[in-house]
Amino acid sequence: MIDRIGQGSLAKNAIEAALKRQADAAKRLDQRAAELTGAKPEAVAGQGFQSTLAQGIRDVDTQVKLGDELAQQVLEGKVTDFAEVAAQLKQSDLAFKFALEVRNKFVDAYREVMRMNV
Amino acid sequence: MEIGGDRAQLLIKLMSATALRDRWISSNIANQSVPGYKRRDVRFEELLQERIARKEPDLLSVEPEIKVDTSPGSGPEGNNVNLELETTKARENRLMFELYAAIFQNRMDLIQAAITK
């Protein structure tokens, strides 16, 4: 996804770093959840924070990718109406902002869970 | 510092070329009765498409080209400005500008959202 937003730019580096921190945090959350509930770490995989986060990123990636291909498609003459373009732009915009909100909530939840003592 | 990368740069060039085209359309309209005047076109999207078709990757070095339309005209001394055609092109051109601006705006908004908070 970050390739789409600003190839080779400062924005790309910043977003890349942020996503890496999220992925690490998700992994630690999974481990902590396993400790708290006494479950094995392997059992958590596939349902835990990390996989949910990964799926979320994939969904947003699709939306952003579609939005990004628009300029290319307009040039190649594959776009047949303005509403199509506008709707796709808005969708990828909202999908991205939704993902950011989820991330923010995620960070809050992370802090909460890490503060818990067993 | 260029935030947004190559895609954004291309959109900026498209907007500039569209603005240039708008100026030449206005010139055509202003000269609709001038004897011997031939209308002008601004070519940019076609040049980009030619590059894409030839699979040449460097699109950012393409510059808009101002081309004189030498076709015969029914106006004074061969003036070939057709008012309906020019006003139609002006409207199409303006819609293209809004389209490019909307895509560019969208790209910048995403980056801004990612940076903020």
Place this chain on the structure above:
Amino acid sequence: MSGINNLFSGMRISSSALSAERTRIDVISKNIANAESTSMPDGSGPYRRQVVNFTPILERALDGSQTVGGMKVGSITPDTSTPFPVLHDPSHRDHDAQGNVTMPNVNVVSEMADLILAMRSYEANLNAQDNFVKMAERALRLAQ
């Protein structure tokens, strides 16, 4: 703007008609202006009424079939079916030996009626073009 055409295919239809109707208006105006021209400068006699013939612009649809995509002027031809009226007026500058004058085959009332039709058609096409632009602008506002 080839390739970008797909975005404007809806508008091109009314745009082509606008240009064609404008030509028709010009020809009708010329007929009216020459309704009394009994001797043309090239010596060919009275002015002969001109008629504009429209033809559809055929386009190839995505599935290969042909569709009508607008209208253009096919040809501007002289009206050879309407006869020149002959009036008796010995005082007219271009009378012949019998005192008759051959007038242009232009019926001004009929031309005026055609002119009104052409102008209505022009306006209707202009409105169609306006609508396209408004819809496209509204669609683009979705993205904001």
